[in-house]
Amino acid sequence: YVDDDYSFALHRDVEWYQPYGKYLPTPQVRLLLCWDELGIPHEPAKQLAGPVLPVIGFLVDPNRMTVSLPEEGKQKLIQALDDFCDPASGSRRRSLATFQAFAGYANWAFNVYPLLKPALSCMYNKMNGKSNRHAGIYVNAAIMRDLKWMRQHVSRSDGVHILAANAWSP
Numbered sequence: 007y008v009d010d011d012y013s014f015a016l017h018r019d020v021e022w023y024q025p026y027g028k029y030l031p032t033p034q035v036r037l038l039l040c041w042d043e044l045g046i047p048h049e050p051a052k053q054l055a056g057p058v059l060p061v062i063g064f065l066v067d068p069n070r071m072t073v074s075l076p077e078e079g080k081q082k083l084i085q086a087l088d089d090f091c092d093p094a095s096g097s098r099r100r101s102l103a104t105f106q107a108f109a110g111y112a113n114w115a116f117n118v119y120p121l122l123k124p125a126l127s128c129m130y131n132k133m134n135g136k137s138n139r140h141a142g143i144y145v146n147a148a149i150m151r152d153l154k155w156m157r158q159h160v161s162r163s164d165g166v167h168i169l170a171a172n173a174w175s176p
C-alpha cells in the first residue's frame with residue numbers, strides 16, 4: 007500500500023478542508039493541500055480519520071494500542087471454523103483447494119491472533135506433499151481438535167494488544 011499514509015493527531019487538532027466540506031486532522035489536511043498543489047488526485051472515501059480505523063479488514067485503535075477484527079469479521083471467521091469442521095455435509099473430506107483456501111484465510115486472521123498459529127500444524131501436515139487440488143483430504147480428529155481450540159480462543163479474544171503498559175515511567 008504505497009499510497010497509504012498514517013499519522014497521529016490529537017482529537018482537537020483539526021482544520022477545515024474546503025474541497026470535502028469537513029474537518030480533518032491538521033496533518034491530513036496539510037497532506038491533501040500538498041497533493042492539491044501538485045495535482046495528485048485523491049478521493050473523499052479514502053480520507054479516513056477517527057479514533058479507530060479500518061486497515062485491510064482489521065480495526066486499528068492507536069489509543070488503546072490494539073488491532074482487532076470487527077465483530078462481523080470475527081463471526082465470519084468463527085463460522086468458517088465451524089463449517090470446515092462440520093461433518094453434517096455427509097463427509098469429513100475436503101479438497102486440497104478447500105484446505106489451502108481455509109489455511110490462507112486463517113493465516114490472514116493470525117495478524118490479529120498470532121498466538122493461534124499452532125492450530126494449523128496438523129492441517130499443514132495433512133496437506134504436505136499433495137498437489138492434486140481436487141483430491142479429497144480427510145479432516146481427522148487432530149485437525150478438528152486444533153480448529154475447535156482456535157475457535158474457542160477467537161471467540162474470547164479481543165485482538166492484539168501492541169503495548170500492554172498503561173503508564174510510562176523512568
